[in-house]
Amino acid sequence: MIACASGNEVLAAAATAQADLLLFDVMMPGMDGPETLKVLRALPATANTPVIFMTAKVQAAEVALYKGLGALEVIPKPFDPMELSAQISRIWAAQG
Numbered sequence: 001m002i003a004c005a006s007g008n009e010v011l012a013a014a015a016t017a018q019a020d021l022l023l024f025d026v027m028m029p030g031m032d033g034p035e036t037l038k039v040l041r042a043l044p045a046t047a048n049t050p051v052i053f054m055t056a057k058v059q060a061a062e063v064a065l066y067k068g069l070g071a072l073e074v075i076p077k078p079f080d081p082m083e084l085s086a087q088i089s090r091i092w093a094a095q096g
Contacts, residue, residue: 007031011039014046021092022046026055026066037069052091054079 002017004010006029010022022040024033031039033053040046053066056077063074073091075084 005029007033007036007039010036014040014043016045018045019049021088022049022051023088024051024053026053026057034066034069037071041070050092050095052088 026033058076
């Protein structure tokens, strides 16, 4: 697992991280989650890496935007920290 504090840190780590799954907050310092995902989709190493967003911004249009960018799912905040790992596992497993 690699933890990054901003979109720019994600971009710096992405090429060599070989991540199986990316979990982003929509609101991050500097480059937000959706902007970061757009850049990552243009990079060969992360063009197809599954992404899940976490956010309090869960209006239907916002969720549609995130999924339109390629997010598997959106986990609404506040979330139950005791359930988060299982929730992520279910989302990832459902992608097939």
